[in-house]
Amino acid sequence: MEQLLIKKKEIVSAFLKHNILVNRELLERLNQPHIVDEWHQAITQGKNPKELIEKKQETTGVRIIWEYDDKPKKRTVQDFVDYFNARYRQIQKLLTSRQDLQNLTSISRLRSKKDSEKISIIGIIQDKGTTKNEHIMLTLEDTTGTIKVLVRKSAQDLMNTAKDLVFDEVIGVSGSVGDNIIFADSIVIPDIPIQQMKSSPDEVYACVLSCVHVGSGGFEHEKFNNFIQWTQGEFGTPEQRAVASKLKYMFICGDIVDGVGIYPSQEKELSIPDIREQYKECARLLSQVPKHITMIICPGNHDVGRISEPQPKFLKEYASPMYDIPNAILVCNPCLVNIHASDNFPGFDVLMYHGYSFDDYSECVPSIKHSGTHISDRAALVMRFLLQRRHLAPQHSSTLYIPDPRYDPLVIERVPDLFFAGHIHKAGTLNHRSCTLIAGSCFQAKTDFQEKVGHDPEPGVVPCINLKTRNVAFMRF
Numbered sequence: 323m324e325q326l327l328i329k330k331k332e333i334v335s336a337f338l339k340h341n342i343l344v345n346r347e348l349l350e351r352l353n354q355p356h357i358v359d360e361w362h363q364a365i366t367q368g369k370n371p372k373e374l375i376e377k378k379q380e381t382t383g384v385r386i387i388w389e390y391d392d393k394p395k396k397r398t399v400q401d402f403v404d405y406f407n408a409r410y411r412q413i414q415k416l417l418t419s420r421q422d423l424q425n426l427t428s429i430s431r432l433r434s435k436k437d438s439e440k441i442s443i444i445g446i447i448q449d450k451g452t453t454k455n456e457h458i459m460l461t462l463e464d465t466t467g468t469i470k471v472l473v474r475k476s477a478q479d480l481m482n483t484a485k486d487l488v489f490d491e492v493i494g495v496s497g498s499v500g501d502n503i504i505f506a507d508s509i510v511i512p513d514i515p516i517q518q519m520k521s522s523p524d525e526v527y528a529c530v531l532s533c534v535h536v537g538s539g540g541f542e543h544e545k546f547n548n549f550i551q552w553t554q555g556e557f558g559t560p561e562q563r564a565v566a567s568k569l570k571y572m573f574i575c576g577d578i579v580d581g582v583g584i585y586p587s588q589e590k591e592l593s594i595p596d597i598r599e600q601y602k603e604c605a606r607l608l609s610q611v612p613k614h615i616t617m618i619i620c621p622g623n624h625d626v627g628r629i630s631e632p633q634p635k636f637l638k639e640y641a642s643p644m645y646d647i648p649n650a651i652l653v654c655n656p657c658l659v660n661i662h663a664s665d666n667f668p669g670f671d672v673l674m675y676h677g678y679s680f681d682d683y684s685e686c687v688p689s690i691k692h693s694g695t696h697i698s699d700r701a702a703l704v705m706r707f708l709l710q711r712r713h714l715a716p717q718h719s720s721t722l723y724i725p726d727p728r729y730d731p732l733v734i735e736r737v738p739d740l741f742f743a744g745h746i747h748k749a750g751t752l753n754h755r756s757c758t759l760i761a762g763s764c765f766q767a768k769t770d771f772q773e774k775v776g777h778d779p780e781p782g783v784v785p786c787i788n789l790k791t792r793n794v795a796f797m798r799f
């Protein structure tokens with residue numbers, strides 16, 4: 323026992339020496355004596371510890387780039403202040419290099435500027451309102467102070483951009499200085515850069531699922547069984563089977579079970595009333611997915627555990643059968659992973675997010691709300707909106723979140739090649755610059771709640787992306 327502890331300590335110090343983050347997952351792997359022996363032997367033989375943890379990547383083609391690993395703790399008001407300051411700094415960094423933000427200055431320095439002088443500032447939106455003359459008045463804040471920004475009604479394009487702005491997002495503004503006010507000429511949102519879309523050297527597919535809701539009375543058994551059979555090459559038209567034969571990655575973006583106690587009287591609508599049994603059944607179903615397909619699975623707001631984002635992986639205490647699926651990689655929500663890298667291809671960076679914040683933006687952003695689409699068809703529009711903001715839930719009220727004082731984990735710092743989500747129960751896709759956005763649908767029939775609020779889910783639709791052509795096909799089961 324003592325020997326094992328010494329070995330463990332030596333492994334951890336070797337990891338630290340090579341700047342490897344010793345996270346919870348790594349420590350869990352070190353709870354297995356055979357891994358301790360294997361790794362210790364490799365390290366004493368002079369092997370680089372990085373090779374040990376990347377072993378999984380070699381076999382699955384999946385590497386976790388970013389996941390959140392922080393112990394729960396009591397949060398203070400100061401944490402919220404620091405959190406928003408951190409968000410400001412992170413997005414400020416993305417905006418500072420923008421050509422369209424000339425004569426960039428801080429808000430406190432505006433006092434020394436001449437009347438009508440042209441300047442730019444970067445600020446977080448503290449307030450937004452409409453004046454009695456129907457101009458839009460923003461209040462922007464940076465680390466040095468606050469300032470009012472007027473967007474004139476006559477500037478139509480600028481007004482349209484301003485109408486879509488939400489509280490707490492970070493933007494750049496260029497304009498001229500007035501008396502304690504800026505008259506805006508342009509508004510700059512961070513967005514992602516224009517760059518070429520990557521394509522895989524070989525033809526391989528990834529599919530996107532969300533909201534399986536195992537355990538719900540409305541779980542679509544037949545559709546899900548058809549889907550599983552399709553992954554095995556046993557279901558579908560010859561064209562669909564051809565896609566299945568090249569399927570290598572399956573992303574499941576949360577709500578894999580229906581959960582327990584998620585909303586009032588949910589127990590009346592459950593076919594499996596016990597949360598552990600729900601995960602057991604889910605794991606039984608997913609275990610039938612062929613082993614050459616790697617599943618990457620994150621939780622959603624129906625899953626067990628803390629739902630504040632970043633949401634940790636499924637709690638092992640309740641969802642242990644999920645951990646026994648050999649071809650499943652369980653991740654937190656959101657998460658950034660790289661897939662399909664090879665010696666001559668960097669792979670695709672995939673941002674995965676359940677999408678709890680989407681409801682808010684599909685209603686409060688005028689260009690999305692009035693896009694002529696039904697509320698259930700807006701997921702991809704919301705995803706584009708958030709990618710442009712470089713934040714998964716900028717508005718304070720749009721999701722529950724951890725106010726980490728060190729950095730804002732919901733800022734989209736690294737530009738993803740693929741952005742996968744769900745939550746809305748209807749599949750959708752669009753390309754924005756170099757990124758393909760895909761919302762998965764669900765495997766749950768329309769619930770009474772959805773009927774009441776006018777949602778129109780489309781269960782059993784699975785979007786599949788050809789990573790060579792970047793075309794997305796919708797498979798119906």
Ligand SMILES: [Fe+2]
Nearest residue numbers: 577622623745
């Ligand atoms: Fe959800």
